[in-house]
Amino acid sequence: xxxxxxVALHRDQxxxxxxxxxxRRISANIGLVCLATVGCLFVLELVIRAWHVVPVNDYRxxxxxxxxxxxxxxxxxxxxxxxxxxxxxxxGAGFRDKEFSMAKRRGWTRIALIGDSFTFGTGVxxxxxxxxxxxxxxxxxGLNCEVYNFGIPDTETLVHVAVLxxxxxxxxxxxVLLMLYIGNxxxxxxxxxxxxxxxxxxxxxxxxxxxDQIRMRSQLYQFxxxxxxxxxxxxxxxxxIKTTRRWGEVGEQMEIFSxxxxxxxxxxxxxxxxxxxFVSVAEAHNVHSVVVLVPARLQYDTKLWEKLLRAQNLxxxxxxxxQPNDVLSKFVSETLHAEVLDPLAEFQEAQSQxxxxxxxxxxxxxxxxxQILARHIAKYFQGRLARSLE
Numbered sequence: 001x002x003x004x005x006x007v008a009l010h011r012d013q014x015x016x017x018x019x020x021x022x023x024r025r026i027s028a029n030i031g032l033v034c035l036a037t038v039g040c041l042f043v044l045e046l047v048i049r050a051w052h053v054v055p056v057n058d059y060r061x062x063x064x065x066x067x068x069x070x071x072x073x074x075x076x077x078x079x080x081x082x083x084x085x086x087x088x089x090x091x092g093a094g095f096r097d098k099e100f101s102m103a104k105r106r107g108w109t110r111i112a113l114i115g116d117s118f119t120f121g122t123g124v125x126x127x128x129x130x131x132x133x134x135x136x137x138x139x140x141x142g143l144n145c146e147v148y149n150f151g152i153p154d155t156e157t158l159v160h161v162a163v164l165x166x167x168x169x170x171x172x173x174x175x176v177l178l179m180l181y182i183g184n185x186x187x188x189x190x191x192x193x194x195x196x197x198x199x200x201x202x203x204x205x206x207x208x209x210x211x212d213q214i215r216m217r218s219q220l221y222q223f224x225x226x227x228x229x230x231x232x233x234x235x236x237x238x239x240x241i242k243t244t245r246r247w248g249e250v251g252e253q254m255e256i257f258s259x260x261x262x263x264x265x266x267x268x269x270x271x272x273x274x275x276x277x278f279v280s281v282a283e284a285h286n287v288h289s290v291v292v293l294v295p296a297r298l299q300y301d302t303k304l305w306e307k308l309l310r311a312q313n314l315x316x317x318x319x320x321x322x323q324p325n326d327v328l329s330k331f332v333s334e335t336l337h338a339e340v341l342d343p344l345a346e347f348q349e350a351q352s353q354x355x356x357x358x359x360x361x362x363x364x365x366x367x368x369x370x371q372i373l374a375r376h377i378a379k380y381f382q383g384r385l386a387r388s389l390e
Contacts, residue, residue, distance in 0.1 A: 045220045059153055062090050069152055069163050070094030082227070083235075083359045084123050093167075096120055097131070097149040104172055108144040109385060111135075112168045114160045115179030118294050119151030121370070123359055128367040130179075133374030134381075141378075143385050148173070156188045157274035165281050175288045177377065178278055182324050183296035183363075186271050187252035193270030239360035240307055249363075250308070253296050257319040262327060272331055279336045290339040291332045292377060293325050297358050300347035343376035 062075040071090040079086050093100045104110055113119055113131045121129035135147035150168055152159065160178055168176060214221050261267050275291065282289035298305045299321045309316050320326075325342050332340040350357050350372055357369035365373070 041220060045218060048219045048223050059088075062088060064094055067094060069155065069159055070167075071096065071152075079122070081123070081359075081362050083361050086121075086123065086125055089126065095148075095150050095152075096126060100148055100171060102171060105144070105146075108146060109175070109381075110171065110173045111145055111147045111175045111177065111381070112150055112171065112173040113147065113177045113179055114150040114152075114163055114168065115292075115294070116151065116155050116181055116185070117153035118181050118365060119149065119179040120153050121149070121151065122153060123362055123364040124367050124370060128370055130370045130373035130377065133371050134377050137374060137378040138381055138385075141382055143381065145381065145385070151179070156192050157185060157271060157278065158189070158192055161274060161277045161281060164278060169281075169285050169287070173287055175290060175381075176282050177290045177292050178275075179292050179294050180271075180275075180328070181294045181296070182253075182256070182299065183294075184249045184252050186256050186268065186324060186328075189270035189274055190267055191270075193273065235360045240304065249296075250298070253298050254319070256324045257298075257321055259318055259320055259323065262323060268327060268331075271328070272335075275328075275332060275336060279332075279338045288339070290341060290380070291328070292341045292373070293328060293344070294373065295325075295344045295347050297363065299325075299344055300351045300357070302348070302351075339380070341377060341380055343373055346372050346376055 059071070059077070059079075061077040062071045064070045064072040071094050073090060073092045073094050076087065076089045079088055088096055091097050091099050111134070113134075119130070121131075126132065129149060129151075131147045131149040131151075135145060138145040138147075148168075148171065150163055152163065157178070157180065164176060255261055255267065278291075279289045298308065305321065306316075308314075322344065325344055329340045329342060332338050347357060347369070350368070355368050356366050357372060358365050
């Protein structure tokens with residue numbers, strides 16, 4: 001009996017050791033697979049970076065290193081993205097537009113637009129931007145107007161003040177329009193002014209932070225997502241994934257939409273100060289200054305906004321989508337006594353009717369979005385300039 005027991009125990013020990021060896025072997029194999037996978041991903045990352053296959057807003061081919069806030073005169077490039085391929089041609093003054101003339105035509109009104117990539121026209125041809133549509137509308141109405149575009153991608157409002165002072169004034173504009181993009185300009189201005197950090201950011205978990213770093217830094221990650229999102233049936237899916245996470249620009253918009261930040265001086269003061277300077281410089285040279293509030297997609301794509309609230313389990317009552325417009329409009333009109341234009345209602349109407357006013361992947365305005373901007377601005381000039389002709 002004892003012999004049988006010993007044999008059984010020996011057999012069990014042998015099976016246990018065999019199981020342990022198998023587990024170690026499986027673990028080792030899993031480790032090798034993971035290591036090989038990481039290695040392959042690393043190699044793919046290097047290949048993608050070496051071949052520059054990720055379509056990004058890379059304007060280095062036309063960037064002018066010898067002058068601040070200008071492109072290389074007479075340079076050109078083709079920007080390729082999953083949703084568009086556009087030719088960008090730079091004029092002799094270093095901006096994306098027709099050639100500028102220093103001499104003004106007698107009896108003509110000169111209008112200058114300054115802003116970031118939404119003014120520059122990322123994603124659309126030169127003739128499909130708000131500035132070009134605006135000029136055509138006014139000319140068709142019999143108003144002798146010429147519109148110059150001084151848009152510069154990836155710039156803040158203080159840069160626009162510098163461009164107004166150092167470049168635009170030399171062309172003697174009658175009106176200068178500051179195109180203030182609600183999507184990120186307020187928070188960017190806060191950062192430039194040395195303000196506090198964002199109230200809304202990714203949750204503090206290590207896993208979430210790791211994914212966020214991969215999303216921001218990995219071109220392989222961007223390549224896979226953007227190639228998938230380039231497939232028409234997946235574009236809306238990508239848009240929802242991108243804008244239902246509190247990452248980057250979405251997080252910044254959540255902050256300025258939060259009701260609790262309405263009276264947060266640290267959040268708004270950078271923009272207020274830049275606007276003061278802009279209006280002051282224009283007034284000092286007898287130029288009419290107008291601030292145009294370019295809406296963010298979450299403000300007019302209400303379905304996307306509702307999905308964001310559900311995805312993040314947020315109370316919609318804690319936010320007000322028109323809050324930045326109200327705060328900025330009040331400051332510009334009541335404190336600076338300047339004109340402010342807000343086309344948000346037109347964007348909301350167009351979006352509700354199914355119009356394509358922005359690119360789901362890239363996020364910039366389509367030709368339709370630029371037309372809405374132009375028509376809203378045109379109404380202001382149609383009334384004002386028509387009265388001056390009477």
